[in-house]
Amino acid sequence: MPKKLLIALGIIIIMIIFSGIVWWQKFLIKKPAEKLKIYHIGLLQMSSPVNENIKGFKMGMEELGYKEGVNIRYTYRNAEGDLKKLEQYAQELVSLKPDLIFVNTSPATAAIKKATEGTGIPVVFSMVADPVRAGFVASIKSSGNNLTGTSCAYIDIAPKRLALLKEINPAIKKVLIFYRPEDLSGGPATEEILKAAPGIGVEVVAVPISKKEDIKNYLDKLKPGEIDAIMDPADAMVNSALTEWGIEKAKELKVPLMMLGRLECEKGALACFGVDYVDLGKQSALIANQILRGIAPSDIPIEMPRKFFFAINLKTAKAIGLEIPERVLSKADLIIE
Structure with a gap:
């Protein structure tokens, strides 16, 4: 084999080895681990009798892969029937700038709707008898704002x-x-x-x-x-x-x-x-998952309960x-x- 060919072949081999080392360092050794996204969800309710709705929501989120303490955390407030505390807690949750707020009952939804105006924070409501009549959303098909959720009928x-x-x-x-x-x-x-x-x-x-x-x-x-x-x-x-x-x-x-x-x-x-409070909470979690994946609340229709x-x-x-x-x-x- 001619000497020039041997030299050329050697150079090619060296270049391949060098390129492999560079790739190894760049993509395997020095590549930083991707940071796990931890979602922050605010939870607001009017009183304890609807605790199971919150429970169902969290159960539904876990079934969808959101594990509390791993990739999701919750900030919870319960007004225990006090309308003044309800407004206070709504403002507190909004000030924390969560990724989403889950709220149940009409009084709590009214407080959160007011507190989130202009913030862009998405809201999923539940246990609301008639969201259109209450003025929370423009229609069942599209809220026209940052809210969507489930009705209790x-x-x-x-x-x-x-x-x-x-x-x-x-x-x-x-x-x-x-x-x-x-x-x-x-x-x-x-x-x-x-x-x-x-x-x-x-x-x-x-x-x-x-x-x-x-x-x-x-x-x-x-x-x-x-x-x-x-x-x-x-x-x-x-x-x-x-x-x-x-x-x-x-x-x-x-x-x-x-x-x-x-x-x-x-x-x-x-x-x-x-x-069924628990089932409606799980149903609401499916809506929350859509929002966390990038769908706007106004693009998600309001849903009626699946189970009584x-x-x-x-x-x-x-x-x-x-x-x-x-x-x-x-x-x-x-x-x-």
Whole structure:
């Protein structure tokens, strides 16, 4: 082999080896590890009775690959029915500039909507009875802003809840309902209940309130025989107050109490019928995942609930001397014994 060819071949071999070393150093040895994205999610709720909705949201996020303490962290605030704290907590969460805020109930959504205006922070709401009627979004197909989420449809199912209460105890004639006229869920739901009451065969005693303590004061004065049942119309403040004071008062008066979620029933309410809090939270997580992947909230339609939940507490039924019809028990998703 000619000497010049050998030299040329040697040079080529050296160049290949040198290039391999450079590539090794650049792409394997010296390449920095990619930094793991840790998402920051703000969580805001009106009161503890809807805890399972937050739980469902976090469960859904984990199922989608967002592991708390690994690639996602949460900042949680609970106003416990206090509207002033709700506004304060909304401002606090916005000041932290999270990647997204998850909020449940209409009062909390109203506070977050106001606090996030102009910030660009995306919001996923849940447990909102009618987001269009409440003015949170422009339409079901497109919010036209930084919000999207899931509805609980509580205005639509309000008459059905009253009818179910009557079915639980056909002897019911007079039902007590507390509501805030300005509430974007309980107010319209109470209107629907009042419309449906004559056809169901009951009289509704609708008592307007402005704060939780109004409910306690009214309950303290109630005497046996004045009402036959109590029902939460789907007002977050009313729900909080009835959980705190109404459950025991209903047992004292020996009347049925119809609430919304599993937690209230486990605490002693006779019955609950409403959206499945956990499932709606998981459904909301699917929407949050779309936003974290780059889709704008206004491009994600508002979703209706996939599942409703009905529970009966037989311990409470026994305590108030009520026998629940078998046809009602057959409908229950949960029977507490």
